[in-house]
Amino acid sequence: xxxxxxxxxxxxxxxxxxxxxxxxxxxxxxxxxxxxxxxxxxxxxxxxxxxxxxxxxxxxxxxxxxxxxxxxxxxxxxxxxxxxxxxxxxxxxxxxxxxxxxxxxxxxxxxxxxxxxxxxxxxxxxxxxxxxxxxxxxxxxxxxxxxxxxxxxxxxxxxxxxxxxxxxxxxxxxxxxxxxxxxxxxxxxxxxxxxxxxxxxxxxxx
Amino acid sequence: xxxxxxxxxxxxxxxxxxxxxxxxxxxxxxxxxxxxxxxxxxxxxxxxxxxxxxxxxxxxxxxxxxxxxxxxxxxxxxxxxxxxxxxxxxxxxxxxxxxxxxxxxxxxxxxxxxxxxxxxxxxxxxxxxxxxxxxxxxxxxxxxxxxxxxxxxxxxxxxxxxxxxxxxxxxxxxxxxxxxxxxxxxxxxxxxxxxxxxxxxxxxxxxxxxxxxxxxxxxxx
Numbered sequence: 544x545x546x547x548x549x550x551x552x553x554x555x556x557x558x559x560x561x562x563x564x565x566x567x568x569x570x571x572x573x574x575x576x577x578x579x580x581x582x583x584x585x586x587x588x589x590x591x592x593x594x595x596x597x598x599x600x601x602x603x604x605x606x607x608x609x610x611x612x613x614x615x616x617x618x619x620x621x622x623x624x625x626x627x628x629x630x631x632x633x634x635x636x637x638x639x640x641x642x643x644x645x646x647x648x649x650x651x652x653x654x655x656x657x658x659x660x661x662x663x664x665x666x667x668x669x670x671x672x673x674x675x676x677x678x679x680x681x682x683x684x685x686x687x688x689x690x691x692x693x694x695x696x697x698x699x700x701x702x703x704x705x706x707x708x709x710x711x712x713x714x715x716x717x718x719x720x721x722x723x724x725x726x727x728x729x730x731x732x733x734x735x736x737x738x739x740x741x742x743x744x745x746x747x748x749x
Numbered sequence: 750x751x752x753x754x755x756x757x758x759x760x761x762x763x764x765x766x767x768x769x770x771x772x773x774x775x776x777x778x779x780x781x782x783x784x785x786x787x788x789x790x791x792x793x794x795x796x797x798x799x800x801x802x803x804x805x806x807x808x809x810x811x812x813x814x815x816x817x818x819x820x821x822x823x824x825x826x827x828x829x830x831x832x833x834x835x836x837x838x839x840x841x842x843x844x845x846x847x848x849x850x851x852x853x854x855x856x857x858x859x860x861x862x863x864x865x866x867x868x869x870x871x872x873x874x875x876x877x878x879x880x881x882x883x884x885x886x887x888x889x890x891x892x893x894x895x896x897x898x899x900x901x902x903x904x905x906x907x908x909x910x911x912x913x914x915x916x917x918x919x920x921x922x923x924x925x926x927x928x929x930x931x932x933x934x935x936x937x938x939x940x941x942x943x944x945x946x947x948x949x950x951x952x953x954x955x956x957x958x959x960x961x962x963x964x965x966x967x968x969x970x
Binding site for chain 2: 563597600601602603604621622624625626628629630631632633634635636637641644645646648649650651
Protein backbone atom coordinates (compact mmCIF):
# COMPACT_ATOMS: atom_id res chain seq x y z
CA UNK A 544 0.00 0.00 0.00
CA UNK A 545 1.54 3.30 -1.04
CA UNK A 546 1.39 5.97 1.63
CA UNK A 547 0.90 9.64 0.98
CA UNK A 548 2.88 11.97 3.18
CA UNK A 549 0.85 14.87 4.49
CA UNK A 550 1.97 18.46 4.70
CA UNK A 551 3.05 19.85 8.05
CA UNK A 552 0.14 21.08 10.10
CA UNK A 553 -0.87 21.79 13.67
CA UNK A 554 -4.37 21.87 15.04
CA UNK A 555 -4.64 23.88 18.23
CA UNK A 556 -7.63 24.34 20.48
CA UNK A 557 -7.41 26.83 23.31
CA UNK A 558 -9.61 27.11 26.37
CA UNK A 559 -12.68 25.65 24.69
CA UNK A 560 -15.90 25.81 26.67
CA UNK A 561 -19.15 24.10 25.80
CA UNK A 562 -22.64 24.92 26.93
CA UNK A 563 -25.67 22.96 25.73
CA UNK A 564 -29.23 23.76 26.65
CA UNK A 565 -28.02 26.33 29.18
CA UNK A 566 -25.90 23.78 31.05
CA UNK A 567 -22.12 24.06 31.16
CA UNK A 568 -20.65 20.80 29.84
CA UNK A 569 -16.93 21.54 30.01
CA UNK A 570 -14.57 24.49 30.03
CA UNK A 571 -10.90 25.28 29.48
CA UNK A 572 -10.21 22.29 27.27
CA UNK A 573 -7.15 22.79 25.10
CA UNK A 574 -4.82 20.61 23.05
CA UNK A 575 -2.36 20.69 20.20
CA UNK A 576 -2.37 18.03 17.52
CA UNK A 577 0.36 17.86 14.89
CA UNK A 578 1.62 15.37 12.30
CA UNK A 579 1.95 11.84 13.58
CA UNK A 580 0.19 12.53 16.87
CA UNK A 581 -2.85 10.86 18.36
CA UNK A 582 -5.11 11.97 21.16
CA UNK A 583 -7.45 9.64 23.01
CA UNK A 584 -10.36 11.69 24.24
CA UNK A 585 -11.77 10.16 27.40
CA UNK A 586 -14.35 11.08 29.98
CA UNK A 587 -17.52 9.68 31.50
CA UNK A 588 -20.78 9.54 29.50
CA UNK A 589 -22.09 13.02 28.86
CA UNK A 590 -18.74 14.68 29.55
CA UNK A 591 -18.88 16.32 26.13
CA UNK A 592 -16.61 14.15 24.00
CA UNK A 593 -18.96 14.14 21.03
CA UNK A 594 -19.66 17.84 21.58
CA UNK A 595 -15.93 18.57 21.34
CA UNK A 596 -15.74 16.68 18.05
CA UNK A 597 -18.84 18.52 16.77
CA UNK A 598 -17.11 21.79 17.68
CA UNK A 599 -14.02 20.81 15.72
CA UNK A 600 -16.20 20.08 12.67
CA UNK A 601 -17.89 23.45 13.00
CA UNK A 602 -21.23 21.93 13.89
CA UNK A 603 -21.32 23.43 17.37
CA UNK A 604 -20.35 26.94 18.37
CA UNK A 605 -17.84 27.05 21.24
CA UNK A 606 -19.03 29.06 24.22
CA UNK A 607 -15.48 30.36 24.57
CA UNK A 608 -12.05 29.60 23.17
CA UNK A 609 -10.64 29.17 19.70
CA UNK A 610 -9.81 26.40 17.23
CA UNK A 611 -7.02 27.01 14.77
CA UNK A 612 -5.49 24.94 11.98
CA UNK A 613 -2.03 26.02 10.81
CA UNK A 614 -0.46 24.74 7.63
CA UNK A 615 -2.34 22.85 4.90
CA UNK A 616 -2.70 26.04 2.81
CA UNK A 617 -5.39 27.61 5.01
CA UNK A 618 -7.75 24.74 4.36
CA UNK A 619 -10.78 24.85 6.66
CA UNK A 620 -10.68 22.16 9.32
CA UNK A 621 -13.91 20.59 8.04
CA UNK A 622 -12.21 19.94 4.68
CA UNK A 623 -8.99 18.65 6.23
CA UNK A 624 -10.70 16.21 8.56
CA UNK A 625 -12.52 12.94 8.22
CA UNK A 626 -15.38 12.40 10.61
CA UNK A 627 -16.67 8.99 11.63
CA UNK A 628 -19.23 9.38 14.35
CA UNK A 629 -22.29 7.68 15.75
CA UNK A 630 -24.28 8.81 12.76
CA UNK A 631 -22.30 6.88 10.22
CA UNK A 632 -23.25 8.83 7.11
CA UNK A 633 -24.25 5.70 5.20
CA UNK A 634 -27.43 5.36 3.16
CA UNK A 635 -29.07 2.03 3.97
CA UNK A 636 -30.70 1.74 0.53
CA UNK A 637 -27.35 2.03 -1.29
CA UNK A 638 -24.73 -0.69 -1.48
CA UNK A 639 -21.45 -0.45 0.41
CA UNK A 640 -19.61 0.27 -2.85
CA UNK A 641 -22.08 3.00 -3.83
CA UNK A 642 -21.74 4.63 -0.41
CA UNK A 643 -17.98 4.61 -0.62
CA UNK A 644 -17.89 5.82 -4.22
CA UNK A 645 -20.18 8.68 -3.22
CA UNK A 646 -17.86 9.60 -0.32
CA UNK A 647 -14.85 9.44 -2.62
CA UNK A 648 -16.36 11.67 -5.30
CA UNK A 649 -17.77 14.08 -2.72
CA UNK A 650 -14.66 14.43 -0.57
CA UNK A 651 -12.53 14.48 -3.66
CA UNK A 652 -9.01 13.58 -2.56
CA UNK A 653 -7.23 10.55 -3.92
CA UNK A 654 -7.33 7.34 -1.92
CA UNK A 655 -7.99 3.64 -2.31
CA UNK A 656 -10.77 2.40 -4.58
CA UNK A 657 -13.96 1.31 -2.76
CA UNK A 658 -13.13 -2.37 -3.41
CA UNK A 659 -9.62 -2.02 -1.98
CA UNK A 660 -10.91 -0.11 1.03
CA UNK A 661 -13.53 -2.77 1.75
CA UNK A 662 -10.92 -5.50 1.48
CA UNK A 663 -8.69 -3.58 3.91
CA UNK A 664 -11.43 -3.39 6.54
CA UNK A 665 -12.12 -7.09 6.08
CA UNK A 666 -15.33 -6.89 4.06
CA UNK A 667 -14.18 -7.90 0.59
CA UNK A 668 -17.55 -9.41 -0.32
CA UNK A 669 -19.82 -6.70 1.11
CA UNK A 670 -19.48 -4.39 -1.90
CA UNK A 671 -22.73 -5.25 -3.73
CA UNK A 672 -24.82 -5.54 -0.52
CA UNK A 673 -27.12 -2.72 0.57
CA UNK A 674 -25.79 -1.28 3.82
CA UNK A 675 -29.17 -1.88 5.45
CA UNK A 676 -28.47 -5.62 5.34
CA UNK A 677 -25.20 -5.34 7.26
CA UNK A 678 -24.75 -5.79 11.01
CA UNK A 679 -23.79 -2.89 13.27
CA UNK A 680 -20.13 -3.90 13.30
CA UNK A 681 -20.04 -4.36 9.53
CA UNK A 682 -21.67 -0.95 9.02
CA UNK A 683 -19.09 0.59 11.29
CA UNK A 684 -16.36 -0.99 9.18
CA UNK A 685 -17.89 0.38 5.96
CA UNK A 686 -17.94 3.82 7.60
CA UNK A 687 -14.30 3.36 8.59
CA UNK A 688 -13.48 2.36 5.00
CA UNK A 689 -14.43 5.94 4.13
CA UNK A 690 -11.22 7.03 5.87
CA UNK A 691 -9.34 5.14 3.16
CA UNK A 692 -11.20 6.06 -0.04
CA UNK A 693 -10.36 9.73 0.43
CA UNK A 694 -7.08 10.79 1.95
CA UNK A 695 -7.37 13.49 4.61
CA UNK A 696 -4.73 14.39 7.21
CA UNK A 697 -6.90 14.56 10.33
CA UNK A 698 -9.18 11.77 11.51
CA UNK A 699 -11.88 12.68 14.02
CA UNK A 700 -13.35 9.45 15.34
CA UNK A 701 -16.18 9.17 17.82
CA UNK A 702 -15.91 5.84 19.62
CA UNK A 703 -14.44 4.04 16.59
CA UNK A 704 -14.14 0.75 18.48
CA UNK A 705 -17.86 0.57 19.28
CA UNK A 706 -19.55 -2.54 17.84
CA UNK A 707 -16.27 -3.91 16.44
CA UNK A 708 -15.15 -7.47 17.21
CA UNK A 709 -11.64 -8.17 18.54
CA UNK A 710 -10.17 -8.83 15.11
CA UNK A 711 -11.64 -5.64 13.66
CA UNK A 712 -10.37 -3.64 16.62
CA UNK A 713 -6.85 -4.86 15.83
CA UNK A 714 -7.42 -4.00 12.15
CA UNK A 715 -8.50 -0.47 13.10
CA UNK A 716 -5.47 -0.04 15.38
CA UNK A 717 -3.29 -1.04 12.47
CA UNK A 718 -5.04 1.42 10.14
CA UNK A 719 -4.55 4.20 12.68
CA UNK A 720 -0.86 3.29 13.11
CA UNK A 721 -0.45 3.48 9.33
CA UNK A 722 -2.15 6.86 9.21
CA UNK A 723 0.11 8.24 11.97
CA UNK A 724 3.18 6.83 10.22
CA UNK A 725 2.14 8.64 7.04
CA UNK A 726 2.09 11.93 8.92
CA UNK A 727 -1.60 12.10 9.72
CA UNK A 728 -3.16 12.88 13.06
CA UNK A 729 -5.99 11.27 14.99
CA UNK A 730 -8.35 12.47 17.67
CA UNK A 731 -10.57 9.68 18.91
CA UNK A 732 -13.18 9.71 21.64
CA UNK A 733 -12.99 6.37 23.35
CA UNK A 734 -13.76 4.38 26.48
CA UNK A 735 -11.37 1.54 25.82
CA UNK A 736 -7.78 1.29 24.62
CA UNK A 737 -7.11 2.39 21.04
CA UNK A 738 -4.11 0.12 20.65
CA UNK A 739 -1.86 3.01 19.73
CA UNK A 740 1.58 3.50 21.26
CA UNK A 741 2.21 7.07 22.23
CA UNK A 742 -1.39 8.29 22.11
CA UNK A 743 -1.87 11.07 24.61
CA UNK A 744 -4.93 11.06 26.79
CA UNK A 745 -7.12 14.12 27.01
CA UNK A 746 -9.61 13.68 29.79
CA UNK A 747 -12.55 16.05 29.95
CA UNK A 748 -14.91 16.45 32.84
CA UNK A 749 -14.31 15.15 36.36
CA UNK B 750 -15.95 20.22 -7.89
CA UNK B 751 -18.32 19.17 -10.66
CA UNK B 752 -17.53 15.60 -9.65
CA UNK B 753 -18.88 16.22 -6.15
CA UNK B 754 -21.94 17.98 -7.64
CA UNK B 755 -22.67 15.02 -9.90
CA UNK B 756 -22.05 12.61 -7.01
CA UNK B 757 -24.80 14.24 -4.93
CA UNK B 758 -27.16 14.42 -7.91
CA UNK B 759 -26.56 10.79 -8.83
CA UNK B 760 -26.91 9.57 -5.25
CA UNK B 761 -30.22 11.39 -4.70
CA UNK B 762 -31.63 10.08 -7.97
CA UNK B 763 -30.56 6.55 -7.03
CA UNK B 764 -32.11 6.90 -3.57
CA UNK B 765 -35.37 8.16 -5.03
CA UNK B 766 -35.85 5.13 -7.25
CA UNK B 767 -34.83 2.55 -4.63
CA UNK B 768 -37.45 0.99 -2.40
CA UNK B 769 -38.76 3.44 0.17
CA UNK B 770 -37.09 6.37 -1.54
CA UNK B 771 -40.41 8.18 -1.92
CA UNK B 772 -39.79 9.10 -5.57
CA UNK B 773 -43.10 7.62 -6.71
CA UNK B 774 -45.07 8.92 -3.73
CA UNK B 775 -45.61 12.40 -5.20
CA UNK B 776 -46.86 10.96 -8.47
CA UNK B 777 -49.30 8.61 -6.74
CA UNK B 778 -50.59 11.43 -4.56
CA UNK B 779 -51.03 13.68 -7.61
CA UNK B 780 -52.93 10.91 -9.37
CA UNK B 781 -55.19 10.37 -6.35
CA UNK B 782 -56.09 14.03 -5.97
CA UNK B 783 -56.81 14.53 -9.66
CA UNK B 784 -58.82 11.33 -9.95
CA UNK B 785 -60.96 11.98 -6.88
CA UNK B 786 -61.86 15.64 -7.37
CA UNK B 787 -64.11 15.07 -10.44
CA UNK B 788 -66.14 12.58 -8.39
CA UNK B 789 -66.51 15.09 -5.58
CA UNK B 790 -67.60 17.84 -7.96
CA UNK B 791 -70.41 15.94 -9.61
CA UNK B 792 -71.42 15.68 -13.26
CA UNK B 793 -70.97 19.34 -14.28
CA UNK B 794 -68.51 19.05 -17.14
CA UNK B 795 -68.30 22.80 -17.79
CA UNK B 796 -67.37 23.52 -14.20
CA UNK B 797 -64.81 20.73 -14.21
CA UNK B 798 -63.22 21.94 -17.40
CA UNK B 799 -63.10 25.52 -16.05
CA UNK B 800 -61.35 24.57 -12.80
CA UNK B 801 -59.32 21.73 -14.35
CA UNK B 802 -56.03 23.66 -14.56
CA UNK B 803 -56.46 24.80 -10.96
CA UNK B 804 -56.99 21.19 -9.83
CA UNK B 805 -53.87 20.06 -11.66
CA UNK B 806 -51.77 22.92 -10.31
CA UNK B 807 -53.00 22.45 -6.74
CA UNK B 808 -52.39 18.73 -7.03
CA UNK B 809 -48.86 19.37 -8.29
CA UNK B 810 -48.17 21.84 -5.46
CA UNK B 811 -49.42 19.50 -2.74
CA UNK B 812 -47.65 16.51 -4.28
CA UNK B 813 -44.38 18.46 -4.24
CA UNK B 814 -44.84 19.23 -0.55
CA UNK B 815 -45.15 15.53 0.27
CA UNK B 816 -41.79 14.19 1.30
CA UNK B 817 -40.14 17.58 1.00
CA UNK B 818 -39.36 17.62 4.73
CA UNK B 819 -37.10 14.59 4.21
CA UNK B 820 -34.94 16.45 1.66
CA UNK B 821 -32.30 17.44 4.23
CA UNK B 822 -33.69 15.79 7.35
CA UNK B 823 -32.82 12.29 6.13
CA UNK B 824 -29.23 13.40 5.49
CA UNK B 825 -29.07 15.17 8.85
CA UNK B 826 -30.26 12.08 10.73
CA UNK B 827 -27.85 9.58 9.19
CA UNK B 828 -24.88 11.92 9.24
CA UNK B 829 -24.40 12.29 5.49
CA UNK B 830 -25.08 16.02 5.83
CA UNK B 831 -21.85 16.22 7.86
CA UNK B 832 -20.07 14.60 4.92
CA UNK B 833 -21.57 17.13 2.52
CA UNK B 834 -20.59 19.99 4.83
CA UNK B 835 -17.02 18.70 4.85
CA UNK B 836 -16.79 18.50 1.06
CA UNK B 837 -14.78 21.04 -0.92
CA UNK B 838 -17.99 21.76 -2.87
CA UNK B 839 -19.68 25.06 -1.82
CA UNK B 840 -22.80 24.23 0.18
CA UNK B 841 -24.91 26.36 -2.19
CA UNK B 842 -24.04 24.03 -5.06
CA UNK B 843 -24.70 20.97 -2.91
CA UNK B 844 -28.18 22.38 -2.19
CA UNK B 845 -28.65 23.06 -5.90
CA UNK B 846 -27.77 19.44 -6.70
CA UNK B 847 -30.23 18.15 -4.12
CA UNK B 848 -33.04 20.48 -5.22
CA UNK B 849 -32.39 19.58 -8.87
CA UNK B 850 -32.61 15.88 -7.99
CA UNK B 851 -35.85 16.62 -6.13
CA UNK B 852 -37.30 18.33 -9.19
CA UNK B 853 -36.19 15.54 -11.51
CA UNK B 854 -37.94 12.98 -9.30
CA UNK B 855 -41.12 14.96 -8.49
CA UNK B 856 -41.69 18.04 -10.67
CA UNK B 857 -40.67 16.42 -13.94
CA UNK B 858 -42.80 13.25 -13.56
CA UNK B 859 -45.77 15.43 -12.51
CA UNK B 860 -45.31 17.56 -15.61
CA UNK B 861 -45.13 14.50 -17.84
CA UNK B 862 -48.23 12.97 -16.24
CA UNK B 863 -50.27 16.18 -16.50
CA UNK B 864 -51.41 15.84 -20.16
CA UNK B 865 -52.79 12.40 -19.37
CA UNK B 866 -54.50 13.53 -16.18
CA UNK B 867 -55.85 16.53 -18.08
CA UNK B 868 -58.29 14.11 -19.72
CA UNK B 869 -59.77 13.33 -16.30
CA UNK B 870 -60.57 16.98 -15.62
CA UNK B 871 -61.97 17.61 -19.13
CA UNK B 872 -59.11 19.86 -20.11
CA UNK B 873 -59.76 21.18 -23.65
CA UNK B 874 -57.28 19.99 -26.26
CA UNK B 875 -55.88 23.48 -26.84
CA UNK B 876 -55.19 23.78 -23.09
CA UNK B 877 -52.86 20.78 -22.86
CA UNK B 878 -49.72 22.44 -24.20
CA UNK B 879 -50.03 25.64 -22.10
CA UNK B 880 -50.69 23.59 -18.96
CA UNK B 881 -47.71 21.31 -19.54
CA UNK B 882 -45.48 24.27 -20.34
CA UNK B 883 -46.61 26.10 -17.21
CA UNK B 884 -45.87 23.07 -15.03
CA UNK B 885 -42.48 22.54 -16.66
CA UNK B 886 -41.50 26.17 -16.04
CA UNK B 887 -43.16 26.58 -12.64
CA UNK B 888 -42.46 23.38 -10.72
CA UNK B 889 -38.69 24.05 -10.39
CA UNK B 890 -39.64 27.10 -8.28
CA UNK B 891 -41.58 24.82 -5.93
CA UNK B 892 -38.55 22.55 -5.47
CA UNK B 893 -36.15 25.42 -4.79
CA UNK B 894 -38.49 27.30 -2.43
CA UNK B 895 -39.11 23.97 -0.73
CA UNK B 896 -35.37 23.33 -0.40
CA UNK B 897 -34.91 26.54 1.58
CA UNK B 898 -37.76 25.63 3.92
CA UNK B 899 -36.54 22.04 4.21
CA UNK B 900 -33.07 23.28 5.20
CA UNK B 901 -34.59 25.47 7.92
CA UNK B 902 -36.50 22.54 9.36
CA UNK B 903 -33.76 19.92 8.81
CA UNK B 904 -32.88 19.56 12.47
CA UNK B 905 -36.45 19.73 13.78
CA UNK B 906 -37.90 16.34 14.55
CA UNK B 907 -41.43 17.22 13.44
CA UNK B 908 -40.34 19.64 10.74
CA UNK B 909 -42.89 18.16 8.36
CA UNK B 910 -45.65 19.97 10.21
CA UNK B 911 -44.21 23.46 9.91
CA UNK B 912 -42.86 23.08 6.39
CA UNK B 913 -46.13 23.54 4.42
CA UNK B 914 -46.85 26.68 6.45
CA UNK B 915 -43.47 28.09 5.43
CA UNK B 916 -43.73 27.05 1.81
CA UNK B 917 -47.39 27.74 0.94
CA UNK B 918 -47.32 31.57 1.04
CA UNK B 919 -44.13 31.66 -1.05
CA UNK B 920 -45.74 29.42 -3.66
CA UNK B 921 -48.78 31.66 -4.18
CA UNK B 922 -47.25 33.62 -7.11
CA UNK B 923 -46.26 30.39 -8.84
CA UNK B 924 -49.79 29.07 -8.43
CA UNK B 925 -51.40 32.28 -9.74
CA UNK B 926 -49.27 32.49 -12.86
CA UNK B 927 -49.32 28.76 -13.41
CA UNK B 928 -53.10 28.66 -13.52
CA UNK B 929 -53.37 31.87 -15.56
CA UNK B 930 -51.00 30.43 -18.17
CA UNK B 931 -53.14 27.31 -18.39
CA UNK B 932 -56.30 29.46 -18.63
CA UNK B 933 -54.83 31.62 -21.35
CA UNK B 934 -55.72 29.00 -23.93
CA UNK B 935 -59.41 29.76 -23.43
CA UNK B 936 -59.39 33.51 -22.79
CA UNK B 937 -58.16 36.61 -24.52
CA UNK B 938 -55.09 36.78 -22.26
CA UNK B 939 -51.66 36.27 -23.84
CA UNK B 940 -49.95 32.99 -23.07
CA UNK B 941 -46.42 34.28 -23.23
CA UNK B 942 -46.32 36.65 -20.28
CA UNK B 943 -47.39 34.25 -17.51
CA UNK B 944 -44.94 31.68 -18.85
CA UNK B 945 -42.12 34.22 -18.80
CA UNK B 946 -43.04 35.20 -15.26
CA UNK B 947 -43.05 31.53 -14.22
CA UNK B 948 -39.58 31.08 -15.72
CA UNK B 949 -38.41 34.18 -13.85
CA UNK B 950 -39.89 32.89 -10.60
CA UNK B 951 -38.06 29.58 -11.04
CA UNK B 952 -34.74 31.28 -11.75
CA UNK B 953 -35.20 33.59 -8.78
CA UNK B 954 -36.15 30.71 -6.49
CA UNK B 955 -33.07 28.76 -7.66
CA UNK B 956 -30.75 31.64 -6.79
CA UNK B 957 -32.35 32.78 -3.54
CA UNK B 958 -33.40 29.32 -2.38
CA UNK B 959 -29.92 27.78 -2.68
CA UNK B 960 -28.23 30.65 -0.85
CA UNK B 961 -30.89 30.66 1.89
CA UNK B 962 -30.79 26.90 2.34
CA UNK B 963 -26.98 26.86 2.50
CA UNK B 964 -27.05 29.62 5.12
CA UNK B 965 -29.53 27.64 7.20
CA UNK B 966 -27.50 24.43 6.94
CA UNK B 967 -24.24 26.18 7.81
CA UNK B 968 -25.63 27.57 11.05
CA UNK B 969 -24.00 25.77 14.00
CA UNK B 970 -26.21 24.67 16.88
